[in-house]
Amino acid sequence: MVIITNVTEADLPKVYEVEVESFEDPYPYSLLKAYYYLSRELFLVAKEGERVLGYSLGIIQFGYRGHVVSIAVKTEFRERGIGKLLLMELERKFREYKCTYSYLEVNYKNIAAIQFYNKLGYKVVKLQKNYYGKGKHAFIMVKSFIGDKGFE
Template structure:
């Protein structure tokens, strides 16, 4: 059984391991550690016992927009709903803190992530050129946290 909890400094080594396995240009350990202080109560882990199997980092900008800085699940735990649980919890915390919408950046070549976000209510808003480096573009995907649109 997986539980969602606030991240602690004791979780950082496992978070960094997941980050490193999940991204071509992972955030450095020092930045992941800094977010523990910058993103208080918006830095969450999914745990199976004492093992961190996923995490999400969020911040609220300008008092009304939630930014998902990073989200990842250990490769062997993917496609089990853990990412959706993390996303749902961070979105609830965004709402509790006054955010009207949530947004994130995703590589235009990461089709599985784009599909995951779309399934969780995010839509592509625009293209951010060179976001991940020269020639490596990102889609900005947005989810309104207050209104459900009819299909």
């Protein structure tokens, strides 16, 4: 059975494994550890026993914006609903912290992730040029928790 729960320090090496297999430019381990100390309430893992199948990580910005910093699921476990569980639980926490919307950046070429976010109710609001480096653009995507309003 897959459960969504808060990350523990012992999970971090396994989260890093998911990170490395999921991204071309993975976050360094030290950054994941820093987020663990900074924002562990919003650092979630999908676990089956002691295995980490995926993670989601958020922070609260300006006191009202939930920022999805990262989300990833191990390749062999994708398209089974685990990413959705991880994002929905992160959004539930954003709401609990009184955020009015959820916000994220996604590589404009990452079609799988864009479709995933679309399915979960996110809309593209902006193209942020060179966000990940020269020629590596990002879409800004948002999802309001309070109807059409709620964005900056």
